[in-house]
Amino acid sequence: MLPFLRLLFSALLAAAIMFSVVNLSESDDYLTQRINILNSDNTLFAGGKLNLSDKELVVNELILKEKKAELTEAHQNVSNFLPSRHFFQARPDIEKSNVFSIIKKLPKGASLHTHLTAAVSADFMIENITYKENIYGCFINGIFKLRFLGNADDDKTCDWKELKKYREEDPNFDQWLKKQMSLEVDNPLDVYPSIDVIWQRFKKIFSTAYDMVCYKPVFKEYIYQLLKELYEDNVMYTELRGTFMPLYDLNGTVYDTKEFFNVFIETVEEFKQDHPRFLGARYIHSIYRGVTPEVLKSGLDELITLKKLYPQFIAGFDFVGYEEEGRPIVEFHKVLLEASEELKFFFHAGETNWYGSTDLNLIDAVLLNSSRIGHAFALSRHPILMHLVKAKDIAIELCPISNQVLMLNEDPRTHPAISLLAKDFPVVISNDDPSAWGASGLSYDWYVAFLAMTPVDVGIEVLKKFAMDSIRYSAMNDDEKDTALEKWSLDWQIFLEDMLK
Ligand SMILES: [Zn+2]
Structure with missing residues (x-):
């Protein structure tokens, strides 16, 4: 047929x-x-077809009791509804929520859409990395850049000054530095009046820490901490989107891409040894969506060569960057079709509110057999594409806090992915760029999705579905998925027992 x-x-x-x-x-x-x-309706909703054990039914009562208490309070005064408030302002209160504390404890499976350079909390970076020896700062093209230097006089790209000196001159330097690395402000709607304004700022915050993280010993520490923040949030596996980072040493040595992968993989292995419940990480390579098809072609050729060296670790390819500003994916379709023999795709697509322009990237993501689609925010406007996504069993990476902070959707109760959940599309809850908005782990996004995007009577079944789907739709092979689901089931039983105490 x-x-x-x-x-x-x-x-x-x-x-x-x-x-x-x-x-x-x-x-x-x-x-x-x-x-x-x-x-x-409830049976059709994500998780509605799962059979729950007796234990799960009892825990479900507990979860629904807390969920309903928070919703009842919000019904009385909608300004109490935390997911609908701006995340910068709601976060301290979310951390006090009982539903949030349950979600934190819950084994959430995998984190499948996180950008490598926005995945470690700014507080950790400031407290643990920027107090090391040999770290300098300087403004380059209006952006404050951090870098480790053996001898600052040797680097003529800027008039480098030790962070120690910045701190002597300004006792509030650390607070100022944190602002350079994050989007967080007290009055987000005034500071960022439109999506274009926030994206201009968003592109810059990655630059401040980039060179600092490329310092080889720091890169190791960074990856370790990234995995630790996920692990402490009960996440057992992750797929990270990134670009090849040119690692360097104080003596001026700059290492090639293989060293980037070697250090990355070695650190993941060390983390697994120290934390046997953690299952691992994979890498999804990103190329800026504004490049020419020729530049894309050479980037993909390089990726294909590297994939042969690191076949397990490299999961595939994705585009990165503000979708409105990039080239439409269709302009790359020939290059991508050619590469599709060797690479899996995990496209960001349809991260837009426009209709009939940027959202058409979703057609390409589907035609190019993207394994998952990042955001797919505009998908529910395209009924044929929705059917295709379902038929091809493509999972949607839903990042509700990212969508709110980056101004696609102010209130998650009106998020278009609700209609996908209602029709049981596979959805994996993801955190996108958590450090940019002061989040870490997956629990904040899970909390928002659970409270604002699922019906009042839907409880543990959807949480279980989110966790299991994050494993099912990962880039792990079938055997790895079976092992992961077995391990997750053990953690799940421990969670249930803990809840029943
Ligand atoms: Zn993203």
């Missing part, structure tokens, strides 16, 4: 099932039919 016909058939089948569900229990009793519709 042609894929489109198969699709149409499955859509008709779904409609027929829905119809029969309502009619099966046909009754003159209006209220019974009403309940039947609601039950059918």
